[in-house]
Amino acid sequence: MPGQGETTVSVPLTPTRSDLYWRRIFNKYDRDADGKISYAELKEIIESREYEHDLPDNVVEKIMVLADKDNSGHLDFNEFVEMMHNPDFKAVFGHFVARYVHSIVPHRGPVDTTVVSTHSKSIFNYSDGTYEEEYSCWPPAICMILISLVEIVMFCYDAAHGSTTAVGPLAKIFIYNPNRRHEAWRFITYMFVHVGVVHLLVNLLVQLFLGVPLEMVHRWWRVSLVYLAGVAAGSLATSLTDPRVHLAGASGGVYALIAAHIATIIMNWAEMEFAIIQLLVFLLLAAVDIGTAVYDRYWGVGVTNIGYVAHLAGAIAGLLVGIGVLRNLEKRKWEKRLWLAAVITYCSLMLAGILANIFWVNHFPATQL
Template sequence: MPGQGETTVSVPLTPTRSDLYWRRIFNKYDRDADGKISYAELKEIIESREYEHDLPDNVVEKIMKLADRDNSGYLDFNEFVEMMHNPDFKAVFGHFVARYVHSIVPHRGPVDTTVVSTHSKTIFTYSDGTYEEEYSCWPPAICMILISVVEIVMFCYDAAHGSTTAVGPLAKIFIYNPHKRHEAWRFITYMFVHVGVVHLLVNLLVQLFLGVPLEMVHRWWRVTLVYLAGVAAGSLATSLTDPRVHLAGASGGVYALIAAHIATIIMNWAEMEFAIIQLLVFLLLAAVDIGTAVYDRYWGAGITNIGYVAHLAGAVAGLLVGIGVLRNLEKRKWEKRLWWAAVIIYCSLMIAGILANVFWVDHFPESKL
C-alpha cells in the first residue's frame, strides 16, 4: 500500500501508444543507446541550447537524486516515465521538460496516460503525430532524384540534337508509339520523354516534392513500385481508350505519387498531423488539374494533347498500390480488408489491360516493324 503522499504510476503490461510516445522521448535522451540515461546524458540535454538560460546550476543533481529510486546512478525507462509523471518535479523540471518534449514530437490526437495517487486520480493527455516521427534521412531518399536526373539528361541530349518536342533520337526510342506496341519497354520508358521545358519542369517539381517525402517514410522500393505502377497503368489505359495517340511524360507516375499520399493519409489517419487538410489539398489539386486537362482537350480554344486518361489511370494505380505496399503504422481490421480489396482490384485491372493489349489486335493501328 502506498503511504501518505506517495504516488503510484500505473504501467500497462502491453505497449500502448502512450508507451511508444514516452519510449521515443526516452530514446532521444539516451544518447549512447544503452537503455539508461546517465547523469551526463541528462545534464547534456538540459544544458543544451533549449535550456541554457533557464535552469539553475544544481537542477540536474536534484532531478537525478529524486528520479533515481534505486540509486543506481542511471534512469531506466520506468524511472524516466515516473519522473515525467511525478508532481514533485513540477517546480523543478516540469515546464522545461514539457517545452523540450513539444519541440521534438509533433502533436495531434489524444493519447491518455493515467497517474493514480492515494488522494486523487489525475488524467494527463498527450498527443503526437506518429507518422511525422517516421521521417528519416537514412537511407537517403535518392530514387526520385535519380529518375529526375535521367529525365533531364535525356531531354538535354535530344535538345542538343535540335529537338525538345519528343521527336529527338532518344525520344523516338523510348516514347510510347502505338505503331510499335510490340516494343514492350515503351509502356514504361515513355516516362523519360517530355514535350518542352514546361512539361519537364512541372513533372520534376511534383515528383520531387511528393516523392522524396514519401521515400523518407516508406523507403525507396515502395515508392518506386507506386511510381512505376502509375506509369504502366497510364500507358495501358491510354492504349485502350486512345489507341492511336503517342504518349510522353511522367504524369502517370506523378499522379500515382499524389494518390499514394492520399492512400497513406487514409491508412495512417490517426497517426498524421492535419490529415483532413492534407487530404483535401491533394484531392483539390488533382481534381483541378484533371478537370482542366479534360476541358482543354474537348472544349478548349487551342489544340492540346494532354493525356488525361494517363493521369486518371496513374492516380487509380497509385491509390491501390499505395494501400497495398506503403507502410501502415497501426493496422486495424477494416484496413486489412481494404488492403486485400486494393491488391485484388489492381491486379485484376492490370491483367485485363495487358490481355486486352495482347489479344485485342483489331482495336489498335497496324504495327510498324
C-alpha cells in the same frame, strides 16, 4: 503497507497526456527496451547519425549527476519524469526536450493505452505513433532525385542534338510508340521523355515535392513501386483508349504520387495531425485536373496534347498500390479489408490491360517500322 525507509510510488490508473509525452521520449532513448537509460545508451544515441541533433554532448554527464538519485548509473522512468518536472533541471535539459516534444508528440486526441502497474514502474503499450514522427533522413530519400536526374540528362542529350520535342535520338528509343508495342520497355521508359522545358520542369517539381516526403516515411522501394505502377497504368490505359497516340512524360507516375498521398492519409488518418487539410488539398488538385480535361474536351479551342487518360490511370494505380504497399502505422480491421480489395482490383485491372494490349490486335494501327 510499505516497510520503514521505503517510498510509495503513486501511479495513476489512467496516464495523463503529459505522462505519455515523457514515456514516448523515454522509450525512444531506451534503445534496448530494458526500462532504463544508461549513460552508455545516451552517449551512443547522441553520437549516432539518427539522433545527432537531439542532445549536446555536455548534457549527458549533467543528467546523470543531477537526476540519478540512487547512483545506479542509469535513469529509470520515474527519475526521468522527475527530472523533466524539476525546475532546477530546465536550464540543463529542458530546452532540448521541449523542442523534441514539440516536433514529435502528437497534437491530436489521446492514444489508446494499456497500463500495467507494479510497485515501482508502469508499462505503457500504445499505438505505433503519429505519422509525422516517422519522417527520417536516413536512409536518404534519393529515388525520386535519381529518376529526376535521368530525365534531365536525357532531355539535355536530345536538346544537344537539336530536339526538345520528344523526337531526339533517345526519345525515339524510349517514347511510347503504339506501332512498337512489342518493345515492352516503352510502356515504362516513356516517363524519361518530355516535350519541352515546361513539361519537364512541372513533372520534376511535383515528383520531387511529393515523392521525397513519401520516401522519408515509406522508404524508396515502396515509393518506386507506386511511381512505376502509375507509369505502367498510364501507358496501358492510353494505348487502349487512344491507340494512335505517342505518349511521353512522367505524368502517370506524378499522379500516382498524388494519389499515394491520398492513400496514406486514408490508411493513417488517426496518426496524422492535419489529415483533413491534406486530403482536401489533394482532392482539389484532382478536381482542377478533371475540370480542365472536361473543359478541353467539350469547350476548348484547338487540339490539346495532354494525356488525361494517363493522368487518370496513374492516379487510380497510385491509390490502389499506395493502399497495398505504403506503410500503415496502425492496422485496423476495415483497413485490412480495404488493403485486400485494393490489391485484387489493381492486379485485375493490370492483367486486363496487359492482355488487351497483347491480343486486341485489330484495335491498334498496323505496325510501321
